Amino acid sequence: MRYGTQVFFQKRVPGAYDSDTGNYEEDKIQETLKYASVMDTQTKMLKLVYGSIKQGSLTLHIQNHYKEKFDHIRIGERIYKVDYTRKLRTKQTFIVSEVA
Numbered sequence: 195m196r197y198g199t200q201v202f203f204q205k206r207v208p209g210a211y212d213s214d215t216g217n218y219e220e221d222k223i224q225e226t227l228k229y230a231s232v233m234d235t236q237t238k239m240l241k242l243v244y245g246s247i248k249q250g251s252l253t254l255h256i257q258n259h260y261k262e263k264f265d266h267i268r269i270g271e272r273i274y275k276v277d278y279t280r281k282l283r284t285k286q287t288f289i290v291s292e293v294a
Contacts (some may be wrong), residue, residue, distance in 0.1 A: 195231045195255060196230050196231055197229045197255070197256070197257055198229060198231075199229065199230050199231070199232040199269065200226055200227060200228075200229060200241050200269075201228050201229070201230045201232070201254060201256070201266065201267055201268070201269050202225040202226065202228075202263060202268040202269075203225065203226045203228065203231075203260060203262065203267055203270055204223050204224070204225050204263040204265055204266045204267065204273070205223070205224045205225075205262070205263060206221055206222075206223060206224075207221065207222045207223070207224050207228075208221055209221050209222065209245055221244045221274075225268065226262065226264075228256050228260065229252065229256070229257075230254045230255060230256045231254070231255040231256075232254050232269065233252065233253050233254075234251070234252060234253070234254075235251040235252060235253045235289055236253075238281065239253070250275050250291060250292040251277070251289060251290065251291045252269070252274065252291075253286065253287065253288070253289055253290075254267070254288040254289075254290060255281055255287050256284070256285060256288075257283055257284065257285050257288050258284065258286070259281055259286045260286055266293065267288070267290055272292055273292070273293045274290035274291060274292055274293060275290060275291060276288050276289070276290050276294050277289050277290060277291050279293055
């Protein structure tokens with residue numbers, strides 16, 4: 195298994211309050227880079243997680259466990275949400291689907 199694809203765990207950080215203007219600053223996206231093995235999700239697993247076939251679903255494997263909180267995962271220019279995760283002894287698996 196090759197862990198060669200860059201994946202970014204994204205966390206939305208709310209903008210701070212500016213007391214001079216009375217407005218909030220823009221929200222910021224904080225990203226953490228990890229390398230993962232990325233592949234299409236098998237049909238058997240699609241049926242188990244979604245109950246049917248769902249297009250655009252990927253399975254990610256990362257070494258070790260990701261313990262920080264996050265909102266989305268970015269791979270290239272596409273944003274994905276986590277539908278299922280499983281922690282194994284030395285790695286973690288995510289089944290993700292693209293955010294529309």
